[in-house]
Amino acid sequence: MIKSAKDIGIGIIGVGIMGRGHALYLSDYVKGGKVVAIYDANQQTAQKVAKEVFKKTKLLPKVYDDLSTLLEDQNVKAVIIASPDHLHANHLEQAILAGKDVLCEKPLASKEKDARKVAKVVRNSKSIVGIGFMRRFDRPYQDLKREIQSDKYGKVLQIRCTSRNVSSPTATTSMLLTNVAVHEIDIIRWLLNEEIVSVGVNFAKTTSRANSNLSDPISVNCHTESGVLATIDICANSTYGYEVGMEVITENGSLVIENLGQLNIAYNFKLPTRKGGTLHKDWMGRFKPAYIAELTAFVNSLQKRKLDKNFATVEDGLAASIACGIGVKKL
Ligand SMILES: NC(=O)c1ccc[n+]([C@@H]2O[C@H](COP(=O)([O-])OP(=O)(O)OC[C@H]3O[C@@H](n4cnc5c(N)ncnc54)[C@H](O)[C@@H]3O)[C@@H](O)[C@H]2O)c1
Numbered sequence: 001m002i003k004s005a006k007d008i009g010i011g012i013i014g015v016g017i018m019g020r021g022h023a024l025y026l027s028d029y030v031k032g033g034k035v036v037a038i039y040d041a042n043q044q045t046a047q048k049v050a051k052e053v054f055k056k057t058k059l060l061p062k063v064y065d066d067l068s069t070l071l072e073d074q075n076v077k078a079v080i081i082a083s084p085d086h087l088h089a090n091h092l093e094q095a096i097l098a099g100k101d102v103l104c105e106k107p108l109a110s111k112e113k114d115a116r117k118v119a120k121v122v123r124n125s126k127s128i129v130g131i132g133f134m135r136r137f138d139r140p141y142q143d144l145k146r147e148i149q150s151d152k153y154g155k156v157l158q159i160r161c162t163s164r165n166v167s168s169p170t171a172t173t174s175m176l177l178t179n180v181a182v183h184e185i186d187i188i189r190w191l192l193n194e195e196i197v198s199v200g201v202n203f204a205k206t207t208s209r210a211n212s213n214l215s216d217p218i219s220v221n222c223h224t225e226s227g228v229l230a231t232i233d234i235c236a237n238s239t240y241g242y243e244v245g246m247e248v249i250t251e252n253g254s255l256v257i258e259n260l261g262q263l264n265i266a267y268n269f270k271l272p273t274r275k276g277g278t279l280h281k282d283w284m285g286r287f288k289p290a291y292i293a294e295l296t297a298f299v300n301s302l303q304k305r306k307l308d309k310n311f312a313t314v315e316d317g318l319a320a321s322i323a324c325g326i327g328v329k330k331l
Helices: 017-029 043-057 067-072 085-097 112-123 139-149 173-192 288-304 314-330
Strands: 008-013 033-039 062-064 078-081 101-104 129-131 156-164 196-203 218-224 229-235 243-250 253-258 262-267
Touching (some): 008 017, 008 067, 017 043, 017 078, 017 288, 033 043, 033 288, 062 067, 067 085, 078 288, 085 173, 101 288, 112 314, 129 288, 129 314, 139 243, 139 253, 139 262, 156 173, 173 218, 173 229, 173 243, 173 314, 196 314, 218 314
Parallel strands (some): 008 033, 008 078, 033 062, 078 101, 101 129, 156 229
Antiparallel strands (some): 156 243, 196 218, 218 229, 243 253, 253 262
């Protein structure tokens, strides 16, 4: 997509799988915003992604070799943070102090104390800050929320989630909470408008593919304020494909999001028609429409100077980090 001089300049911090994805989706699909700067600890990676952006937009983003110089660039009005989890809080704080608006990838922080500290900085600023819990922009989860709120199916009693990654060579058991289950924890809070009050972990027999710091698979179990039980079954080395699913069991029905991105409702003795299909190798394929919707909502938020209502706020990010922290303490 060719960009115009009026488009809002966005800098990307960290252009691995996710940051590159944001840079390319922003370049291809999102009107009103353009990638003008990139910083990654790996300069080669940064240069490569800058060239890819140029191919799409005819605009070559500036590549910086440190974060503070990117943040001094007056053409950078907002940043997307897609660096590793443990750096988010620090990068977000620096971006806020430089007066930038921010789309910060999940999690807000890997540690509760960092999440609390940066949330305070955000609260005391005028910046627009959204957290990258993109499932809130995914159509099936939006359909599911609408159906739950319709009251047609009665109260929600239990939620069963599955989360599978093809392989996770550097994952640790605590990352299965702070990096993986954090998505489900956020979406459960959003679906039910309730806080998570307890988090526990059950261990399974560990796959031979797990590294020595990882117990895989695990089952995370949580209770919400009103007593809904949510289980999140995570397998980080599934080998067979990337899969994310959810069943919401209510008094009168079963509402299921299948991996292919569709909501199926079993209700009143009627079964949904289930489609076949292929598994994605990772999240970029399954959630592509959600990432594009999220980026579009971010640029709209910058134009209107008001965070889009679908975005997770810094308070949501903090709540998810606190809940994950409860689980990590149980390990
Ligand atoms: N919302 C989602 O669906 C989703 C999906 C995947 C990843 N993520 C999140 O995005 C972030 C990045 O994940 P990824 O899969 O792209 O990881 P990745 O390892 O592919 O990319 C991380 C990048 O950050 C760079 N980096 C490392 N240290 C840095 C530093 N000090 N400053 C700047 N850059 C630095 C690395 O060189 C690398 O290019 C993580 O926080 C992850 O949790 C979110």
